[in-house]
Amino acid sequence: MTVWLLGDQLHPDAAPLGSADHVLLIEAHAFAERRPYHPQKLTLVFSAMRHFRDDLRDRGYDVTYLQAETFGDALDRYFEVNPGDDLLGLRSPSHGADDRRRELVSERGGTLTLVENDLFLTSREQFDDWAGERDENETFRQEGWYRHVRRETGILMDGDEPVGGAWNYDEDNRETPPPEWTPPDVPRFEPDATTREVQQFVADRYGGHWGAMDEFVWPVTREAATQALEHFVSVRLPEFGTYQDAMRDGEWALCHSLLSAALNLGLLRPREVVEPVVAAYESGDAPLNSVEGFVRQVIGWREFMRHVYRRAMPNLGSANQLGQTASLPPLYWDGETEMQCLSEAVTHVHDRGYAHHIERLMLLSNFALLYGVDPAELNEWFHLGFVDAYHWVTTPNVVGMGSFGTDVLSSKPYAASANYVDKMSDHCSACPYAKTKTTGENACPFNALYWDFLKRNEETLRGTGRMGLMYSHVDRKDDAELEAIRERADEVRERAADGSL
Ligand SMILES: Cc1cc2nc3c(=O)[nH]c(=O)nc-3n(C[C@H](O)[C@H](O)[C@H](O)COP(=O)(O)OP(=O)(O)OC[C@H]3O[C@@H](n4cnc5c(N)ncnc54)[C@H](O)[C@@H]3O)c2cc1C
Ligand code: SF4
Structure with missing residues (x-):
């Protein structure tokens, strides 16, 4: 055979x-x-x-x-x-x-x-049994699936109860590192003769492609992927949870595992990745907030995205419930912007084909969402720009989670203003834009776009789950303020489109 x-x-x-x-x-x-x-x-x-x-x-x-x-x-x-x-x-x-x-x-x-593809933890049948009959307007929520997988697999379970008594320790996972904090090492896997030969082939055949080649750090063998996993568990896992949502100037990896590319190539199976992480908790070498946070990403989110994609395709690929039509502004290609946060994130993608989850969600896709980019065009950009991008994982993340093209996997958009960026990073202090200003010449572009986005999409969003608080803030703004916001948002869009933001 x-x-x-x-x-x-x-x-x-x-x-x-x-x-x-x-x-x-x-x-x-x-x-x-x-x-x-x-x-x-x-x-x-x-x-x-x-x-x-x-x-x-x-x-x-x-x-x-x-x-x-x-x-x-x-x-x-x-x-x-x-x-x-x-x-x-x-x-x-x-x-x-x-x-x-x-x-x-x-x-x-x-x-x-x-x-059946046994490089995933769960089968199609397991998800379909959990989700029930197919329905055209079906929606799914990750948390319920995640708990189901933990019960089914016994991962991080103490009998019928979650280890530690809670399913989710996200509340402990929203800190930013103090200024004196030094980020832990990132392993480097120097290209061997085979990789160098491929690099030459890629340079010769696909010479004009976007992105740098010189910082190639990715494991290309199972042996190297296993070393990357061991390095993560012993060096970065202990602080993974606490700084999971943080962003920092000049830092591309923080405490993230950098394992998505190896997982998506099949070099490692999800269970192989999760077992040493749980073992680190059991031996007292890593705290529960880090371990549970990581386990949730791998057995919860990753498996969830794959199954939701399967159930929601082909409609998911072109979903655009907000009717967004703008083209991606040129800063996504050249990184040429005064916006410190976006300039950092785009540079990370250009240099290594990688940005961590919060940069992807709360900077790169958040800005595109507020700006009004067509989800399919944003999906293309993510698809070609990232080392871990495959249609089954990029599409639900970009079109569903990042662009809110559909509510199949979340009940509200991940939309945020400079407040969020400032809370989770040190970018704003190094930025010429004023994080607290919404209108006026040097007002942070995120702010006017954010309010304008809520106002523009009021009809679709006001009634959807968990948007009440955001709209109570919109309701406090009078017509003159909303008009000034709209003007500033238009100006931001024009400047982004002509590359002068
Ligand atoms: C707009 C957007 C686009 C994304 N595109 C991709 C993509 O093309 N390929 C991809 O693998 N992930 C994608 N993700 C999910 C997630 O951002 C990456 O898996 C993660 O940043 C990879 O880095 P890491 O290995 O250091 O992850 P860690 O932060 O260390 O997380 C551990 C692992 O959890 C898994 N994981 C976490 N969140 C998700 C998720 N939402 N979906 C699937 N797996 C997840 C990954 O396998 C990851 O390796 C995207 C997220 C967003 C918001
Ligand atoms: S002020 Fe605005 S543009 Fe500048 S870093 Fe903060 S959020 Fe980004």
């Missing part, structure tokens, strides 16, 4: 490998010309695939590794040599990918059998 694995299914124990001696891997190149993917993303995927190939060969598998323009071209070559072959593979979490692959194989006279 031949097993066909994709570039995001690189686990040595992926289910089909148990019954195979022959493995097919296809490195397709043309797709990466359709969008200017970050060179580090392309390097990561191609290098991880080539390392996986070598590892499988070392373990005795016969590997056919095809480099081609498209899957179709590669399969033409494969079936010329292996006519009528029956392939076995793992389901892909990306919408439509399995049908397309089955079609490509059957057009060439073969068959493709796909089994």
